[in-house]
Amino acid sequence: MVLGADASFLNPDKLLLLVVLAATCACIVASMIAARAGSVPKIRRIAGLEAVEEAVGRATEMGRPILFVPGIQDMDNPMTVAGITVLSRVAGTAAQYDATLDVPVSRSLVMQAARESVQAAALQAGQPDWYDPERIRYITDEQFGYAAYAAGAMARDKPAACFYMGCFFAESLILAENGNAIGAIQIAGTAETAQLPFFVASCDYTLIGEEFFAASAYLSGAPDQLGTLRGQDIAKAVIALALVAGVFMATIRVFSPEQASEPTVEATQ
Amino acid sequence: MQKDPSRIKVVVATDCGSTTTKAILIECVDGVYRQTHRAEAPTTVEAPFADVTLGVTNSVTELQELSGRRLVNDDGTILRRDSPEATEGCDLYISTSSAGGGLQMMVAGVVKEMTAESAKRAALGAGAIVMDTIASNDRRRPHEQVQRIRELRPDMVLISGGTDGGDTKKVTELAELIAPAKPRPRFGGEYSLPIIFAGNRDARPAIERTFAGGGFDLKIVDNLRPTLEREHLGPARETIHDVFLEHVMAHAPGYDQLISWADAPIMPTPGAVGDILQAIAKGRGINVVGVDIGGATTDVFSVFDGSFNRTVSANLGMSYSISNVCAEAGMESVLRWVHLDMDERELRNRVKNKMIRPTTIPQTHEALVFEQAVSREALRLAYVQHKAFATELKGVQQQRTVGDAFSQEEGGRSLVSGMKLDLLVASGGVLSHAPRMEQTASMLIDAFEPEGFTELAKDSIFMMPHLGVLATVHERAAMDVFERDCLVMLGTCIAPAGTPVAGKPVMRWSARWDGGSAEGTLMAQEMKLLRIGERALVEVVPERGFDVGAGPGVAVKREVRGGSVGLILDGRGRSLSVPDGAEGRRLVAAWAKALELHPD
Numbered sequence: 091m092v093l094g095a096d097a098s099f100l101n102p103d104k105l106l107l108l109v110v111l112a113a114t115c116a117c118i119v120a121s122m123i124a125a126r127a128g129s130v131p132k133i134r135r136i137a138g139l140e141a142v143e144e145a146v147g148r149a150t151e152m153g154r155p156i157l158f159v160p161g162i163q164d165m166d167n168p169m170t171v172a173g174i175t176v177l178s179r180v181a182g183t184a185a186q187y188d189a190t191l192d193v194p195v196s197r198s199l200v201m202q203a204a205r206e207s208v209q210a211a212a213l214q215a216g217q218p219d220w221y222d223p224e225r226i227r228y229i230t231d232e233q234f235g236y237a238a239y240a241a242g243a244m245a246r247d248k249p250a251a252c253f254y255m256g257c258f259f260a261e262s263l264i265l266a267e268n269g270n271a272i273g274a275i276q277i278a279g280t281a282e283t284a285q286l287p288f289f290v291a292s293c294d295y296t297l298i299g300e301e302f303f304a305a306s307a308y309l310s311g312a313p314d315q316l317g318t319l320r321g322q323d324i325a326k327a328v329i330a331l332a333l334v335a336g337v338f339m340a341t342i343r344v345f346s347p348e349q350a351s352e353p354t355v356e357a358t359q
Numbered sequence: 360m361q362k363d364p365s366r367i368k369v370v371v372a373t374d375c376g377s378t379t380t381k382a383i384l385i386e387c388v389d390g391v392y393r394q395t396h397r398a399e400a401p402t403t404v405e406a407p408f409a410d411v412t413l414g415v416t417n418s419v420t421e422l423q424e425l426s427g428r429r430l431v432n433d434d435g436t437i438l439r440r441d442s443p444e445a446t447e448g449c450d451l452y453i454s455t456s457s458a459g460g461g462l463q464m465m466v467a468g469v470v471k472e473m474t475a476e477s478a479k480r481a482a483l484g485a486g487a488i489v490m491d492t493i494a495s496n497d498r499r500r501p502h503e504q505v506q507r508i509r510e511l512r513p514d515m516v517l518i519s520g521g522t523d524g525g526d527t528k529k530v531t532e533l534a535e536l537i538a539p540a541k542p543r544p545r546f547g548g549e550y551s552l553p554i555i556f557a558g559n560r561d562a563r564p565a566i567e568r569t570f571a572g573g574g575f576d577l578k579i580v581d582n583l584r585p586t587l588e589r590e591h592l593g594p595a596r597e598t599i600h601d602v603f604l605e606h607v608m609a610h611a612p613g614y615d616q617l618i619s620w621a622d623a624p625i626m627p628t629p630g631a632v633g634d635i636l637q638a639i640a641k642g643r644g645i646n647v648v649g650v651d652i653g654g655a656t657t658d659v660f661s662v663f664d665g666s667f668n669r670t671v672s673a674n675l676g677m678s679y680s681i682s683n684v685c686a687e688a689g690m691e692s693v694l695r696w697v698h699l700d701m702d703e704r705e706l707r708n709r710v711k712n713k714m715i716r717p718t719t720i721p722q723t724h725e726a727l728v729f730e731q732a733v734s735r736e737a738l739r740l741a742y743v744q745h746k747a748f749a750t751e752l753k754g755v756q757q758q759r760t761v762g763d764a765f766s767q768e769e770g771g772r773s774l775v776s777g778m779k780l781d782l783l784v785a786s787g788g789v790l791s792h793a794p795r796m797e798q799t800a801s802m803l804i805d806a807f808e809p810e811g812f813t814e815l816a817k818d819s820i821f822m823m824p825h826l827g828v829l830a831t832v833h834e835r836a837a838m839d840v841f842e843r844d845c846l847v848m849l850g851t852c853i854a855p856a857g858t859p860v861a862g863k864p865v866m867r868w869s870a871r872w873d874g875g876s877a878e879g880t881l882m883a884q885e886m887k888l889l890r891i892g893e894r895a896l897v898e899v900v901p902e903r904g905f906d907v908g909a910g911p912g913v914a915v916k917r918e919v920r921g922g923s924v925g926l927i928l929d930g931r932g933r934s935l936s937v938p939d940g941a942e943g944r945r946l947v948a949a950w951a952k953a954l955e956l957h958p959d
Contacts, residue, residue: 135769137767137768137769141770143472144472144754144770144771145754147470147472147473147496147753148587148754150469150470150495150496151469151473151474151522151525151526151584151587151754152522152525153521153524153525153528154525187495187496273756275754275757286764287761287764290759290761290763290764291759291760291761292759293759294757294767295757295767296764296767298764298765
């Protein structure tokens with residue numbers, strides 16, 4: 091007997107995923123269209139993003155630099171991308187105030203993206219001369235080598251404001267504790283749940299998970315981006331409701347008479 | 360020379376305003392200081408007289424005629440007592456001044472929300488009008504800043520910027536904008552414009568170099584933000600007062616003579632008001648808000664937890680600025696306080712008439728209702744501006760715990776809290792001269808929306824400036840007069856904070872006072888007035904979700920002060936909202952009836 095395989099465009103086992111994806115996309119597109127038509131959603135104030143000016147102002151008054159750490163992952167990580175978005179805002183404000191901004195990075199691609207972002211922000215702020223590429227520099231790919239450099243820079247330069255925006259692991263507390271010790275205003279943002287408690291405890295403001303990803307839409311205020319946020323939120327709410335309903339129905343099924351009479355997997359084993 | 364307070368028994372105080380010079384006589388009667396007589400005369404600082412002392416002499420002469428006590432020498436100077444037994448003259452003469460526009464200042468700082476704001480706070484607290492604030496981030500280009508500096512004619516300039524050991528570059532750049540711009544002083548070319556530098560101590564040599572030989576009188580004082588965590592306004596404020604006396608007053612017509620007459624430094628009027636409110640807040644351990652609404656401007660003063668703030672809302676007033684009030688608040692916001700049948704067109708006509716004849720006062724009931732409606736909005740807007748200015752320091756490191764994960768509040772929160780407010784003091788024509796005290800109380804409550812227990816009072820003859828200067832020489836005398844003669848107690852307002860639901864109760868209450876008692880339930884959107892005399896013992900049990908100061912749903916039992924109005928129970932919730940249209944008009948009419956605002 092000869093065994094053969096038939097090509098298929100559709101895996102029927104994953105049909106549900108396709109439906110969810112299509113529904114989510116439809117939701118986002120509909121929200122974007124609604125936002126363009128004038129129904130722009132409002133986002134609650136995010137203290138961490140509102141405090142950017144305060145932090146840059148502090149650095150200006152104290153005549154000290156600002157330190158921006160965009161995490162230790164590469165550009166393929168969405169947290170790094172979100173971090174670069176916030177960097178653009180920080181750079182724009184720093185350019186306006188003529189404050190010094192230091193951005194040590196641990197990946198070469200991130201350095202290039204950060205330079206372009208900061209240069210664009212300086213141009214937009216009307217201060218092209220403020221941009222200095224030497225202040226955005228590559229340190230090392232090594233996690234603790236990079237953390238050691240950042241901690242040393244804090245001890246030497248005593249920045250008045252520190253931003254940690256991106257993907258962090260064990261180095262998060264090393265950075266945040268050093269920043270706290272030198273009396274800097276610290277604003278952190280990450281979606282790494284394991285690192286969030288450290289940032290919350292040692293930083294002035296922390297962007298938590300979704301807040302961090304919403305930063306781009308929040309800072310730009312563009313209807314398209316705000317509409318996207320609403321579309322995502324609606325999709326998430328529907329999925330959450332489906333989950334709750336599923337759990338509820340599964341629970342009922344466990345306690346239903348016909349199910350109760352069936353032997354459990356453990357019992358049969 | 361400082362006088363011995365125990366020897367001060369008779370005090371003459373004057374306040375030289377732009378149009379009127381007001382004089383009061385304070386005497387020690389049976390061991391207690393009382394304000395016994397009051398007089399006024401036109402201010403004579405402008406041509407053809409051009410001598411402020413003439414108005415002072417005229418007002419004190421009238422005081423002399425009213426009191427029967429000789430207070431003026433034949434040469435027009437103030438007569439002093441030569442012995443404690445003498446029945447002529449006074450022991451102390453003091454004065455304040457806001458004539459000729461008061462003290463006008465320009466301030467500058469590195470960051471608008473930090474050192475520039477502290478500089479503004481110092482200037483306003485010293486009684487100045489801040490003409491403009493220059494900052495490195497005020498979104499103006501350098502040439503625009505220079506142009507603005509050249510346009511202004513300030514009495515003095517206050518420069519701040521950089522913490523001690525911090526930035527020197529930006530603050531020097533500010534000085535480099537001001538020095539070549541050569542702002543011309545208000546009092547002419549012979550006058551060297553005073554510049555007060557209260558910034559980073561490391562920048563002092565550079566600042567001195569920048570202003571050297573430029574026709575400026577540079578004074579250097581301690582940094583008003585030595586660190587971003589601390590604001591140190593005292594030295595800057597004192598220097599502003601000194602410069603006001605040495606330069607500004609000395610160049611104003613007749614003030615050199617007035618300074619020689621006075622036994623204490625002449626203060627800017629608003630600065631003196633701020634001083635007395637601070638003294639009261641400190642003495643009684645309370646939080647106070649004071650308001651003075653005028654024709655062109657509205658001053659709001661507050662002392663919360665010992666922090667003093669003053670704001671001047673330059674375009675909110677009842678005559679020259681009435682049109683701006685209506686434009687800023689919106690006609691519908693003004694109209695919501697009118698319970699009579701008045702449409703927007705009629706309201707606009709009234710506003711324009713007031714613009715054409717700004718000094719007229721209401722002659723009809725409708726005109727009075729209209730004017731008081733505008734005043735509510737003017738006061739509300741001025742209070743909103745004040746709350747935005749009276750904030751915690753910005754740029755300060757926050758201390759967090761993991762518990763703050765979902766409640767990270769921003770820095771720079773307002774210090775002003777309706778629930779923490781203990782005493783609300785009103786002054787200014789529309790409040791002081793309202794035909795009924797109930798109307799003054801109602802305007803205050805509607806505009807300021809006090810929460811919990813708040814005492815309401817008014818300074819009917821604007822005596823606070825006199826007492827502010829007196830407090831610097833004889834604090835007990837100032838307190839005695841403030842409590843007994845300055846303030847007219849209106850009563851107490853009890854307003855539970857929360858969102859009322861129509862038809863549902865807000866709180867249960869009971870009150871006992873001399874000769875009476877009452878109890879009941881206050882419903883949503885209801886107002887109630889109790890005539891309780893001097894004092895009453897009140898117990899309030901708020902419903903769940905409503906707070907009168909002890910927490911949501913927690914009962915409070917305490918003594919409250921009555922007054923000319925009494926105890927006002929306000930069940931409208933906070934923040935206050937008035938429905939549109941006929942329903943709103945019906946509610947406003949019901950509140951007016953409950954408070955007996957227009958009994959005829």
